[in-house]
Amino acid sequence: MDQTAATVRPLGAERPLQRGKWRRSFWGYAFVFPAVAIFLLFLWMPILKGFVYSLYHIDFVKGDTYVGFDNYKMVLKDPDVVTAVKNTLYYMLLCLVLGFWVPILFAIAISELRKGQGVARVAAYLPYVVPVVVLYGLWRWLYDPVGPINAVLQKLGLSQISFMTDTKWSMASLVIMETWQQFGSAMLIYLAAVLSIPRDWYEAAEIDGAGVWARIRHITLPSIRNQIALLFVLQLIATSQGYQSQFAMLDGGPNNATLTYSLYIVKMAFNRLDYGVASALGVMMFFVLVILAIIQNRLSNRGGNVS
Template sequence: METHAAANAPLERKGRMAVFWRKHFWGLLFLLPAFIIFILFLWVPIVKGFVYSFYHIDFVKGNSFVGFDNYKVALHDGDAWTAVKNTVYYMFLCLVIGFWIPIVFAIAISELRRFQGIVRVAAYLPNIIPVVVLYGLWRWFYDPVGPINGVITGWFGNEPIAFMTDTNWSMISLVIMESWQQFGSAMLIYLAAVLSIPRDWYEAAEIDGAGVWNRIRHITLPSIKGLLGLLLILQLIGTSQGYQSQLAMLDGGPNNATLTYALLIVKYAFNQQNYGVAAALGVLMFIVLGLLAIVQYRLQGKEGDVR
């Protein structure tokens, strides 16, 4: 009997595979283009980035293996450490200035009894402004004779602030601009989460005499805690790779005050055409972000165990 069953096992597997392919063939066929694009434009560049970090890239004479020389150049470049410091500073400013604005707006809008739809649209409008228009608009805002300095000098009698050329203000100015433009999309996500909280909870809290702050503290914030953690991680990942506004507005200046890590990679690759060092810098960023993701995953797992 055992010999007979062993002989029939391959036939049973073939039968199950035939049923599987008949059932899922068309679904897998429709997934195939997306799968191919995913491989070609995500994983192939990642693998090539790791490989190219060990080569000197020359499109004329051909690539030559240099070992860890690209990593040595990257780690001994003073601009690289300046870029790391600026990137951490940029992430910190985005967290302090930009992360809480959508939450505050979402909670405030959820408390409105009238014109809530109009306020939602108005809050989201900055998010649809094209970046070319955005940068031109804020260059005018930050100009020494622009409207912001007009208020500073006209209303308060202070000296105008050189937002774009003062190293103390340049990064802060970019973060304020980006926070103004991007808070609308995050605000709508938070607002949807806040409005999904059962109203009975708030009514019960009001009956018990809870004020607005107590309702926010004990009902709203605990209910959206998971969403807060998710968007926090996404913001940290996004801001660690930020370079667009730094490149378009100031090109990393003044005096490298807005030179971020991702912008340094772009400069190595496209200004100096040193693709090997650029790839090495990218691999180092990949490793650091991967380790942070593992730490965050472990911390979340421990929180789940405690609960």
């Protein structure tokens, strides 16, 4: 018998196979459908409506009026937008300078411990689980003119610092507070990466006479550069949307020194009730975040190398 003829299936033989494959996939799609529906309804639907509302003057009494790109023109002419953008960039810079390296340093320090490593991990992670209400109350007390920090400064013969009312210190004070609370989660990621480095490399370096700083510089940091690159972009995305502490602690003050871009969107929408301009601000921010997300995706796919 011809082998090619033996392998030819009769008409209709493919249908049972397709039906069986569909039956196996049906319940998977059925379980995924609610999550996809919720995702589309509560995430992408507001995003699409934001694009539409940015072209309208929203009035819940008289009805919406199409204004084209007038909302975007108002955004570009608004001096408060320039202030908000500058404050946001300053906030992002401070988070990188003051906070980005803290979890890396703690991860390396904890990995070098011979005893008590578990206790150190828990202690470093505990601030992350502190509720924000408790966090803000605690740091308001610490930053108070008669609080512990200023009391220590006075004992050292230094002048008081107006953390909450001085425009030079207000944003930095918020960054210090947020760094203290949030570095624990990033530290665990770095610590896992550091502990995955083969110990043989360190032993060989010690035999060659390399000190602690030489091992960190030539072994540890190059080995975790992928994680550093990814978390760097993630921090840029997170800090570009920062508004919670600025709103809860200072409401954008003093003198708009902590008025970030996201906080200005909230104020425009819920204080001034100008949802059209707020939507235009959100659309502009959306495109910036899309660019950052593309960079993050490239880093994820290429192991931390942009090129």
